[in-house]
Amino acid sequence: MKIIFEAEAEGLVPLKKTLEMKLYPRVIRFVPNDENSLEKVSIEREIKDYDHLLPQIIFKKDRNPEMYIPMQNFSEEEMLMQHIESFAALDFGLRKIYWQTPRITWVPETEDEKVKITMPTYKRSFQYNLPKSEITLTWLQETVVHRDRVMHLVSPLSFFRIGSNHFHNFGYSEAFLNFYLMLEGLFGNGQSKNHKVENAFENAPTLMHAISETVLYLDNDTEKNTHKSWMVNFLQEKGWKYDNLGIIKAIICIRGNLSHYYFKSSRKQRDSFNEKENESIAWITMTICVFSTIKLRLDPFRAGGNQ
Incomplete structure (x- = not known):
């Protein structure tokens, strides 16, 4: 045969x-x-x-x-x-x-x-079931008429768009890095050092709320148990807690690992042929981005809105 x-x-x-x-x-x-x-x-x-x-x-x-x-x-x-x-x-x-x-x-x-x-x-094929919501005239009107109030989100959301395209084509490493850039641009205060980015993230109420919502979603959705288990195991290996601060540490740590490559180092051996290992961190970071945008889109219409 x-x-x-x-x-x-x-x-x-x-x-x-x-x-x-x-x-x-x-x-x-x-x-x-x-x-x-x-x-x-x-x-x-x-x-x-x-x-x-x-x-x-x-x-x-x-x-x-x-x-x-x-x-x-x-x-x-x-x-x-x-x-x-x-x-x-x-x-x-x-x-x-x-x-x-x-x-x-x-x-x-x-x-x-x-x-x-x-x-x-x-x-052999794989595919994601994407949302089937129909675009409406109301959405178009609200998006375009009030564009001046949310213009500052256009550039950060471009990273979300690129990341989503990579994610749904199973390019999880590139997806994660683009989701990270969105969060860094919105909540990183222009910092580049890991400890300073971590501090900026921890002091961003919108981001902390989005992470809390993501954790709640992971805890209540049995279909996402694999992503939660992956995160819990990763944090345990690092000696970090499964909480908002631990997830921030994980995101920043993995971003560093995926941004460098040295073929003699197991820690810096980003494997472009084994994208599956980065699916969970990409999905979790994507979900944090989604929850972040809910408040970010509403804040300009509220008095005293802030990040």
């Missing part, structure tokens, strides 16, 4: 015909599109012990059939594509290989293998 791990490529990399290279036990292929540009990268290999890896269709009484895809390890294929991606970006301007969302195809070599396959091809 053979399996093909295929990922789409982005970027106008010239390629007139399919390239094929054998790297035992794998075969690597670069496939062009009709415009003579690289469209896909695929890695094929043979699997002898495959029965426990094949997708299954499960039939249950009085229920629709369900697809079951066993846990599959494609770490070697992913690392090989990451290697190609990094060097092709440098040498040919490749933008990305979508190795996180590949198409998996099972290719039987015998009739016995063929009858075992119930789902020959499928695509």
